[in-house]
Amino acid sequence: MSDDVGVRLRALRELRNISQRELARLSGVTHSSLSQIEQGRVSPSVSSLKKILDVIPISIGDFFTMDIERADQVFYQYAELPTRYSGDILYRLVGADRPARALSFLIETYPPGADTGREVAAHRGEETGLVLEGEIEVTVGGRTRHLGPMDTWYFDTNIPHRFRNTGRTACRLISCCTPAQPDMHRSEVHEETPPEAELNSD
Structure with missing residues (x-):
């Protein structure tokens, strides 16, 4: 191990x-400890490993499942992109197997009523994106705008922000944020697949 x-x-x-x-x-782990971990002489605690991986950044789950030999992959088929769900919102991450990526590029699907939450997200960096189909309500700080196909946004992600589908049809969009997040951004997500969300994602 x-x-x-x-x-x-x-x-x-x-x-x-x-x-x-x-x-x-950067991680707060001593140089000697890190050296011994890389040499396989000691096993890090979960908390120490998380501190180290947060710097890279990559989640603990992706760290243990990632195929390091494929880290230089260039092209991806839509069906092979890893998926995550936050409530009803479906996220597909491009380049998840690239641990050195400098940004997070996501394809996101919001069924009617989907919302990133009243506790609006905020994290260090920048974000931009484009609506592919449907409409989405975007709130950045105190400003709210309803965006449709080919509309875009760009903001500093340290400003609290929220995405919500107030329409009657699904909204699909692409977003890109820097720096790369250890996992999907906006909110804490999980791998469970709600059947209804999967049906609405295609």
């Missing part, structure tokens, strides 16, 4: 072009 963690961690760190000493400094 410790050998696998060490091999994966070193590969991800090098792909991200972060020195061992820099990763130790």
